[in-house]
Amino acid sequence: MSVIIDRRLNDRNKSAVNRARFMRRYKAHLQRAVADMVSRRSIRDMEQGGTVHIPHRDISEPVIRHGQGGDRETVHPRNREFNTGDRIRRPPGGAGGQGSGTGEGGGDSEDGFTFTLSREEFMTLFLDDLELPNMVRNVVGNLKESRPQRAGYTPQGAPTNLAVARSLRQALGRRIALTGAARRRLAEIESRGDPDAQAVDDPVLAEEISSLRRRIARVPFLDEIDLRYRHRIMVPRPLSRAVMFCLMDVSASMDERKKDLAKRFYTLLYLFLERKYEHVDVVFIRHTDDAEEVDEEHFFHDPKTGGTVVYSALHLMEEVIADRYPSDQWNIYAAQASDGDAFGADPEKSRNFLVEKLLPKTRYFAYIEVGDEGSSRASSLSSAYRRIESTRFAMRGVQERGDIYPVFRELFGRQTA
């Protein structure tokens, strides 16, 4: 007789480990593809998965077969017009007969191998080996932040927290425990009697039966001591929230292209922070000769022109920190993008302010200089910033889209201790 087994509930993802092995092996390919995707994508769908193409020759598994040349005969079906002795021009490529039948394997050799990354995998590769510099978990300290967490069951509680299944289980256990002996005795007596006889003749036994029955009936189905409630306790949690300041120069010299570069950098930073922290706030500060806090739409798209005073933005950032994001409760990150055209005393003043006031409070401050394509001239702001010596500060120049991701990786690459 055949045995029929339902295995549908077994593990489905048996191949996950093999898939992971595959990814591990072709990580270099995948990472290159990810970098490529990042530079091509619009920011809105940065976070999606993607398709990776791997050339077939790179993933083929070598085997020994007969090569070309030599003599061979192959049999094919569905002859139409050939007769013995007919001569056929050798097909180009010299594969020797149509397909030559020796099993050259996988017909898709020309197409290469296409591999779809899930969103999660994309992000993992994307952020692989990146690390937040100076990530200090802010101490719990006197912070009130705590969260409810499940902690089993309790006999007391509010009716809304009643765990029905658990309570019934408890009741069942109690009933079994309290009536077990009586039921056993009852079964014993009844099995002795003739099953056909309606009543038990022996009055003593009849009396015992009815007393046992009464005893069993007296045990309640559900008792108050059975009730169980879901228990929750408050657990203090280490702080895991961050605020990201986006500072951008929107003066006349920052055109759409430069803004787009800056925006891409902010997007990467945001995605990155979001993975590392549970909660990420973003503050947009744009400045010309005067700084203001705006929403995202205005930040990127509202045209506004004017001069350039970098200091104003830094100053506003400090105010916002003091006002809303005390540095002992928030992990503060900042990314400043500018083309670096600052004038007069502004660069020096900004530098000093940054070093003295802002850097001590921030985890990391990145300055991205979006230059014109092909230019490598050092701007006034960058020459001032260059003299900042702090592990919390970094600056890089970016000229085109393709630069963004490498620069980002460079800034946040895992430091080998």
Add this chain to the structure above:
Amino acid sequence: MAERKPISTGADWDFELIARYDEAIREIAVGEFGLDCYPNQIEVISSEQMLDAYASVGLPISYPHWSFGKAFIRDEKAYREGARGLAYEIVINSDPCIAYLMEENPIALQALVIAHACYGHNSFFKGNYLFRQWTNADAIIDYMVFARKYIMKCEERHGIAAVEEALDACHSLMDFGVSRYRHPPKLSAEAERVRQREREEYAWSRHDEIWRTLPPPPAPAGPDQATDTGLSGEPQENLLYFIEKYSPRLEPWQREIVRIVRKMAQYFYPQGLTKVMNEGWATFWHYTILNRLYDKGLVTDGLMLEVLASHTNVVSQRGFDERGYGGFNPYALGFSMFRDLRRICEEPTDEDREWFPDIAGSDWQSTLDFAMRNYKDESFINQYLSPRLIREFRLFAVADHEDREFLEVDAIHNEQGYRRVRKLLSEQYNRDNLLPDIQIIGFDRDGDRSLRVQHRRHRGRGLSGDSTRVMRNLQKLWGFTVWLETVEEDGSLVDTTEFPA
């Protein structure tokens, strides 16, 4: 025809229904036609699980390796895009015989698969001489569990990369890891474990720090020392076996991995030799059994139509000039041959009497049973491909000779060509014709330990471009220089390539 009393009418299935179909099919397969089968274990799985099973070459359990991941990704993609349906079934040569049914299939296909896999393939596994000789149906699952555990333990100890490298090298040599003349000892996971532990313990017990302090021994006294090259004059065609036994450099765990891959190659060896027969046999029986079910009035017209639709798909053979032609469809060829065989027994023509005097008009069941038990693809075709079938398939042979400018049609489906076509098609299923002849002919045990491998060129055919990579893998496993000598059929040396350590 009996009055119609179908087992079911709808398309849906449930477990009870499957059991009833199985019973009805068993009654026909075993009761009426006398197929001899292992007990069946029918497992219902989802399409994802089917993809998983695909990826690990049809074994329900296997060790982790990237190439399985690659197969999985490829199959999954093809399936999702609808480029390819899943095969309806996977059946494992084990005792009990495990067959997978896919949850998504309607009852018609489930019935088809039960007949095809649980009675067709199953009886083939149990009956065919190659399977009887070469595989232990009752031990394979156990052995794979052992292999998986062992390889995962190696990964923990020696790192994923090192294990992967060893497996890659072994996989590329898998075709050359088969012993064709010696019976492999019975597989037993427990025995494997014990043997492997002993091997390791022996290595430990032999290790003594004090030996390292001794001055190096004097050079070997001379050539009169017995040299155990493991060859005793005979070349060795099982490269993996030789590596496992004699490689000077391999660590015990690497040796074990070589062994595992070798055992798997051995397990799959008969399947490769009987593709046409095996699929043909199973297809013939699902066709016969379901028709019989229909004749008995146990299935509806609708179910039968559905069965026939997928049956027709399975046995379609594309012509050589059609798009997507990839050689012979083993289902088509095998099915036609078994059906033709039955026809020869039941309604022989004069031609059949001339070509097959001893089976024309004989009892078809015993004739088919005999063919199933005692042949492999090559000999099966050589023995039973009838002129009628050659005409039906309109077979023709093309000769490709290097020194001629044109391809030449060698033989076609006519009186003069039958024997030639049959012989050539049979050759096409000869393993020796598919795989180059590569053997180990010696190694220099007392000198530089270099290994000599010989490729005997057959009719001037060289090795494919990949073979350099495979030879490098062989070199890696061997640990010292490997020489590849190419010789002509008469033994004259053509070329020597060095793969230095």
